[in-house]
Amino acid sequence: MTLLYIAAGEASGDILGARLIAALRARDASLDFAGIGGERMAEQGFVSLFDIRQLALMGVAEVLPSILRLKRRMEETVADITARRPRLIITIDSPGFTLRLAARVRHLGIPVIHYVAPQVWAWRPGRVKKIAQRVDRILALLPFEAPIFEAAGIPVDFVGHPILESEAAHGVAERAPGEGRRLIIMPGSRRGEVKRLLPIFAESLKRLPADIHPIIGLAGTVEETVRARAAEWGRPVSMVRSPQDKADAFAAARAGLIKSGTSSLEAAVAGLPHVIAYTFNPVSNFIIRRLFRLKYASLVNLLLDEPVVPEFLLPHCEPVRISAGLTRLFEEDEAVARQREGFARALARLRPEHGLPSEAAADAVLRQL
Structure with a gap:
């Protein structure tokens, strides 16, 4: 089996992960999955390393009291990836956790795809340089995001917005x-x-x-x-x-x-x-x-x-x-x-060129493999 490691950090990423798993399995039954997900990914037979709700935090005042717990979960995830050695890591949204995870496992030489481009167009545009050092490809939901990241040397696939599958x-x-x-x-x-x-x-x-x-x-x-x-x-x-x-x-x-x-x-x-x-x-x-x-x-x-x-x-x-x-x-x-x-x-303006967004995302993942 070819192991893909998927890390989602909140409910919306859990939905994306579930649809991506379904689309990937429809294309290649030999794929296996591990990582972090929620109840929608569990419906696809996915077993999460820990409860995704522990990562569903937002804002400085919510994150600070949970720093030690988040650090433990990060260490646990890094250790799991190191032990499993997947063929590919797919991080989904939640850049505060997932992109830090990508940085921590970069030395393993495992390609990383980040699904849902960080909103550098909204705030902190300087993050693009750091992101380029941490991921090998971005799956973008919005049509105007590709040029921003491609200018920093990151390959981008516009896969359309998953809301179209809602x-x-x-x-x-x-x-x-x-x-x-x-x-x-x-x-x-x-x-x-x-x-x-x-x-x-x-x-x-x-x-x-x-x-x-x-x-x-x-x-x-x-x-x-x-x-x-x-x-x-x-x-x-x-x-x-x-x-x-x-x-x-x-x-x-x-x-x-x-x-x-x-x-x-x-x-x-x-x-x-x-x-x-x-x-x-x-x-x-x-x-x-x-x-x-x-x-x-x-x-x-x-x-x-x-x-x-x-x-x-x-x-x-x-x-x-x-x-x-x-x-x-x-x-x-x-x-x-x-x-x-x-x-x-x-x-x-949110539709991919062909098929559904989850299908376009799955095709991009398989091309990376």
Whole structure:
């Protein structure tokens, strides 16, 4: 068997890893896999070295208390790779962990592919030089990323955005929980972010009419935390966990309140008008405001260079602003139509030249082998 070592650091990377494993096995049944993954990769028979939730951290204040644990997990992973000697290492997103891992095992001479290009176009462009020393190839999700990394001497394959394979576009509204006007709430998959965002989202919800029924999309990494916090909201709340249940909720909802990130693109694929909101703790906010280089955080807005999706970020992540943005989506058909037209234009730019994104990624991996 040819062993490929895959290291994913959070829920979104777990989904990418699962689809990549399936696409690779469809092409070459002799491949075997080891590394770090979550429940979606486990569905493919993947056995993770440790629980992926231990890596799902974001922001300075969340990472610092966990430094010793993260260091132990890094040492454990390096030792595992050294013992197994895979033919290829595939690191997926989570550059804070995965690119450090790539640096630690570079001396072994094993080729490294990094799946999901680090967002050097958004902040810290100087990272490109270090990345070039750590990886042999990048699989990029966005069409404008290839020239940035190729200029630093890193081969790049634009494989398309995996959101195009999401179940989100195939929901059935009649199967969704709740009645009346429904609002999808997607608070994230990291413990720190859901603890920060859920109180803000709860206050935003209080400012909306009582007939609006909230449906929360759960991530396995933080499900217990979300359920406990939502139980204190004082109003009926539905929960959806599986990809298909989330797709059904997307189909039934009028609007979405979504943390910045992949969930926003899922909403776009489903044609669900939404606002995005995100904030860090005060220390991380201070740092991010000085390092972030872009006009927009939403990929839809970024691809189109126009504010299709309302953004409430950092100091503007406030209930009064968020609720006002949601009210427009519930009350104004024109605002809904404008977003859906923008979604179509943005998503067209995320398609690979041939096939599905996971298939394009698998082909790139096999070429590297």
